[in-house]
Amino acid sequence: MRILLTNDDGIYAPGLRALRSELRKLGEVTVVAPATEQSAAGHSVTLLTPLLVNEVFDDDGKTFVGWAVEGRPADCVKLALLELLPDPPDVIISGLNAGSNAGINVLYSGTVAAAIEGAFYRQTAIAVSLEYDKKIYDFPRAAHYARQVIEQILNHRPPPGSLFNVNIPVLERGPIRGVKVLPQNISPYTEKFDRRVNPRGRTYFWTSPDFNCPDPHPDTDVTALAEGYITVTPLQFDLTDHAKLEPMKKWTWKLD
Amino acid sequence: MRILLTNDDGIYAPGLRALRSELRKLGEVTVVAPATEQSAAGHSVTLLTPLLVNEVFDDDGKTFVGWAVEGRPADCVKLALLELLPDPPDVIISGLNAGSNAGINVLYSGTVAAAIEGAFYRQTAIAVSLEYDKKIYDFPRAAHYARQVIEQILNHRPPPGSLFNVNIPVLERGPIRGVKVLPQNISPYTEKFDRRVNPRGRTYFWTSPDFNCPDPHPDTDVTALAEGYITVTPLQFDLTDHAKLEPMKKWTWKLD
Numbered sequence: 001m002r003i004l005l006t007n008d009d010g011i012y013a014p015g016l017r018a019l020r021s022e023l024r025k026l027g028e029v030t031v032v033a034p035a036t037e038q039s040a041a042g043h044s045v046t047l048l049t050p051l052l053v054n055e056v057f058d059d060d061g062k063t064f065v066g067w068a069v070e071g072r073p074a075d076c077v078k079l080a081l082l083e084l085l086p087d088p089p090d091v092i093i094s095g096l097n098a099g100s101n102a103g104i105n106v107l108y109s110g111t112v113a114a115a116i117e118g119a120f121y122r123q124t125a126i127a128v129s130l131e132y133d134k135k136i137y138d139f140p141r142a143a144h145y146a147r148q149v150i151e152q153i154l155n156h157r158p159p160p161g162s163l164f165n166v167n168i169p170v171l172e173r174g175p176i177r178g179v180k181v182l183p184q185n186i187s188p189y190t191e192k193f194d195r196r197v198n199p200r201g202r203t204y205f206w207t208s209p210d211f212n213c214p215d216p217h218p219d220t221d222v223t224a225l226a227e228g229y230i231t232v233t234p235l236q237f238d239l240t241d242h243a244k245l246e247p248m249k250k251w252t253w254k255l256d
Numbered sequence: 257m258r259i260l261l262t263n264d265d266g267i268y269a270p271g272l273r274a275l276r277s278e279l280r281k282l283g284e285v286t287v288v289a290p291a292t293e294q295s296a297a298g299h300s301v302t303l304l305t306p307l308l309v310n311e312v313f314d315d316d317g318k319t320f321v322g323w324a325v326e327g328r329p330a331d332c333v334k335l336a337l338l339e340l341l342p343d344p345p346d347v348i349i350s351g352l353n354a355g356s357n358a359g360i361n362v363l364y365s366g367t368v369a370a371a372i373e374g375a376f377y378r379q380t381a382i383a384v385s386l387e388y389d390k391k392i393y394d395f396p397r398a399a400h401y402a403r404q405v406i407e408q409i410l411n412h413r414p415p416p417g418s419l420f421n422v423n424i425p426v427l428e429r430g431p432i433r434g435v436k437v438l439p440q441n442i443s444p445y446t447e448k449f450d451r452r453v454n455p456r457g458r459t460y461f462w463t464s465p466d467f468n469c470p471d472p473h474p475d476t477d478v479t480a481l482a483e484g485y486i487t488v489t490p491l492q493f494d495l496t497d498h499a500k501l502e503p504m505k506k507w508t509w510k511l512d
């Protein structure tokens with residue numbers, strides 16, 4: 001099995017390293033990932049600047065790892081499929097992200113966007129993220145679980161273009177309670193900015209780390225993750241609100 | 257009516273200027289928009305750098321326009337709602353974008369992401385884009401149509417959090433044939449990269465402007481726009497593939 005591995009934390013991120021080690025048990029892994037951290041890149045792509053690429057080797061200086069791209073996660077997947085990989089992959093894995101990607105965070109996530117980009121090309125793609133609590137991460141152990149979930153998803157032989165979002169709970173909170181298939185939570189988050197003034201009198205804001213979902217819907221990725229389950233959500237990228245289409249088609253329009 | 261206007265082409269973009277003029281016929285317009293071009297920013301947000309803001313005035317130097325934000329379109333909407341606007345807006349308008357946002361381009365679009373960000377906050381939001389052909393734009397005329405479509409959408413009193421994506425066809429191709437409510441096209445695009453080598457021998461790629469949808473589904477935003485219709489698509493931001501949820505819930509999982 002040929003595996004394309006990408007992420008949004010950058011090619012040298014420990015989450016990617018840990019997941020690469022595990023995925024090599026399943027097949028041949030090639031990494032095409034951003035040269036630098038791209039957290040919250042969403043589905044941005046690079047139009048205005050060139051995408052520099054660099055071959056990257058393992059610590060031994062000899063084992064080929066893949067390519068670092070000075071671009072966004074979605075750029076990496078495009079470049080991998082169209083230019084860099086000699087053969088198309090059997091699956092695209094994005095992660096292991098430092099921080100969960102559940103609820104509306106799925107929309108901000110570069111990790112998930114990389115997987116969606118793969119699905120645009122009719123590739124099967126799986127995004128995998130690790131929740132954090134006080135910035136404690138046990139990536140090797142999380143990658144051990146991630147690889148098992150990925151393997152079991154692929155055993156079901158999902159059709160080309162299938163897309164999945166996997167989240168692994170904080171491991172320090174207790175044993176994993178199991179795996180749950182659930183929808184993305186879509187209830188609002190609350191967030192804050194920290195307002196400051198620079199020495200020249202100009203106002204600026206820092207995004208505060210307090211980004212909370214005070215009232216998540218039950219039986220969603222957000223609630224199950226908080227309860228200690230690994231969550232798996234099948235995704236799609238049609239943003240049409242189909243329930244509203246038919247009533248809106250009856251609207252009359254006038255233009256002058 | 258209080259209108260928050262944003263975009264992804266930057267606060268000084270001609271599309272925004274034209275749309276602001278038209279929207280002032282409907283109510284009080286405050287602009288909170290990126291200081292610089294953010295095309296294809298997707299739903300990225302700024303976590304790692306401060307968001308500098310600057311008050312912007314009209315050409316007379318006196319009429320307050322709003323705030324330029326050194327951030328992404330979605331950052332602008334967050335900041336507007338949480339920090340900058342004295343009162344919540346009645347509607348958020350994003351545009352008028354230079355270039356259509358139809359098909360899977362909706363996912364790359366900073367224009368649409370700004371509207372989705374508004375919907376996260378249970379605001380009614382409308383993204384508006386103008387198709388281009390050979391970089392010819394008639395923004396004032398397009399804004400004249402955009403304002404009429406926006407006005408008619410709002411006349412239906414959509415519930416809070418309603419989200420719409422409007423595309424206006426190239427005006428030079430002929431008269432507008434009408435307004436159609438249609439789903440987002442989700443069939444694949446073809447694209448290319450231009451591979452080059454820099455003077456130091458390092459490979460880089462430019463994204464090619466040839467980004468085409470060779471086989472769009474009939475009766476979608478992409479096809480109707482090409483036929484000369486203004487398209488209106490109701491959007492939502494739940495990426496869950498609900499059809500796959502129930503069969504997947506029967507999968508068994510094993511972890512060691």
